[in-house]
Amino acid sequence: MKKNKNGLNTELLENGMTLQTNYDNGLKNGIEIYWYANGQKASEGSYLKNKLEGSLTYWYDNGTKASEGFYKNDKPEGMQTAWNENGQIESEQEYKNGVLNGASIFYENGVKTAEYVFKNGDVVGDLNG
Numbered sequence: 001m002k003k004n005k006n007g008l009n010t011e012l013l014e015n016g017m018t019l020q021t022n023y024d025n026g027l028k029n030g031i032e033i034y035w036y037a038n039g040q041k042a043s044e045g046s047y048l049k050n051k052l053e054g055s056l057t058y059w060y061d062n063g064t065k066a067s068e069g070f071y072k073n074d075k076p077e078g079m080q081t082a083w084n085e086n087g088q089i090e091s092e093q094e095y096k097n098g099v100l101n102g103a104s105i106f107y108e109n110g111v112k113t114a115e116y117v118f119k120n121g122d123v124v125g126d127l128n129g
Contacts, residue, residue: 006023006025007023017037018034029049031045031047043059046071051073052075056071064087067080067083068080068081075098077097078094079094080093091106092105094118099118100118100121101119101121103116114128
């Protein structure tokens with residue numbers, strides 16, 4: 001009989017990354033962190049009963065933040081923000097229950113290039129001109 005994982009579990013992955021996951025009776029519960037082979041943090045997310053619940057952040061291997069957002073019941077919720085490797089903002093997108101709902105703004109070299117409004121995943125407004 002296979003025993004369920006409990007507590008902090010650390011794995012060295014084939015791609016050289018390290019994965020640290022907290023388990024409770026075989027389910028992800030708590031913080032999960034991926035580390036690049038160079039020691040930089042790659043991602044950190046919060047789980048509750050095997051589902052993303054709370055913040056999820058990704059970083060480039062140079063340590064610059066790549067994206068940040070919040071999850072509720074394994075789905076994006078609220079503002080999700082992404083940056084390029086130089087730290088310049090690339091996008092801000094609002095979600096509700098995992099579906100685009102609200103503003104979606106896109107940037108190039110830190111300058112706003114496009115803005116849309118979504119309702120239940122459909123574009124309902126184009127604020128580009």
